[in-house]
Amino acid sequence: MSQGLLAVNNNNQILVSTDTRNLHFVQKLAGPTEAVELMDTHGGMRRLRYRVTCSVTPVPFFTMPTAEFHGITRVSSVGTNLWDIELLRSGYSYIYPEMYVFADPRASTATETHGLVVYRDDGTPSFDSRLKPLAITGGLSVSHPANPRPTFPFALSHAFCESTDENAGLVFAPDAYNSYTLSGQPAKPMYFYASLAQAQREALFYDSDEDCAGVDKIGVCFKYEYEEWWSWYWAFYRGGIARLGNEIRAGWIVASFGCNYKYRKESSIIGINAGGADAIGGRWPYSNETLNLYSNSIIVADASRYD
């Protein structure tokens, strides 16, 4: 740098630079604007929408008031300076995260009269101490286990997806996670974590049956019916993180579920095909695999500094 300002800390990490932009506090939302979807099976899911006003792309941080899994699953522009932040959370409770929104200093206007402002060479602000610049307390990189539910605990109905959502939910509720230690977290931590990992798991339950449908006068079966049933139950998962004290877990949240079935019936009279019936139905997922198992960055900061 030949001109401008560069401030570094004791570890020579940049604090303020006229070549970059610090993130500054824009808005706190004490709760979601809307609970878009509530799922009370499959380990529970809450799809929460937080609407914020911000003139540039927002960087969201959320608290984790419960030990369930959380993740920012999308950020979308929905109007002029309006953004929807979607957060997915596992579990059944109605205790929702607070959302703290940060952005570069062009997004806010200061009312404070004292402080320090640093400008870039184009005249736009790079840093403004009056706008509560983001200070972090830690971070780590996490990855998710490839299989959200390695073992299915019991069988479901093979016929026409007849098992209840509650029973299917017990089979598919995720129970796998990777564990990390993150010590030195503040009393009220907030987290930046953008969920990318996805997984789909499916379980096929099959059965067949052959019956005699007609017996002649001497007791010999001359007509047979042969039936087959397939039911593919599935669940679609998104990656999430959970906090238990100094432990951070990278696990899964069920975002959607369904079932697809197939039925086939054939009849034969003295060995000659006499027709049959087929049926298919249900919702069908894309594939049985895990995607986007990248290493995910988590940034931790002290939320109380922005309350």
Place this chain on the structure above:
Amino acid sequence: MSHGIEVYDASGNLTYSTADVTWNQVDFFFVSGGGTATKYYPVIDGREVLTAQILINAPPLDRRAVAHTIDVSGIIVGVYGGSEDAYILVMMR
């Protein structure tokens, strides 16, 4: 603090100091599904760089929804291989 900067507000509260730690935003840009981007940032040379990707739309259930790969090499940040629209956040310290 014996060395550094402390910045206070009008009430005398410390708002920022060189004892703090942060990640600074270098860029925040859009890459479409199926698109690629190659960005050059001389300012990140020799610095610790952190990237993040935020999806814009909910992943569909009827096809594979692959996130972009983000490579950082020297002063070059490359984004490619994803099928979904995303925001890419580049930070450094």
